[in-house]
Amino acid sequence: MTTRCGTNDEAVHAPNLLVDDDPEALADGLLAFLSDRARRAGVGAVNRARMVAEHDLSTQCARMGEAFAQVEAQQ
Numbered sequence: 374m375t376t377r378c379g380t381n382d383e384a385v386h387a388p389n390l391l392v393d394d395d396p397e398a399l400a401d402g403l404l405a406f407l408s409d410r411a412r413r414a415g416v417g418a419v420n421r422a423r424m425v426a427e428h429d430l431s432t433q434c435a436r437m438g439e440a441f442a443q444v445e446a447q448q
Contacts, residue, residue, distance in 0.1 A: 374402050386423070388416050 375381040378394040385391060390405070392398040406413050426432075 374399075374406060388419055
């Protein structure tokens with residue numbers, strides 16, 4: 374869960390909750406998660422799967438290699 378400010382919406386994807394940049398909205402969102410164990414578990418599972426798929430060591434190494442290759446090709 375995060376607020377809709379800055380670029381948070383680019384980094385935080387559904388089924389995570391995006392709330393207005395407002396203390397009451399943030400509190401309501403937190404209470405919704407705290408009161409729903411199944412929702413917390415479901416969102417956590419989706420987030421973990423995304424992180425493992427997109428940010429594991431081999432994926433990050435490959436992306437860095439691609440980025441360095443692009444820089445090298447431009448020189």
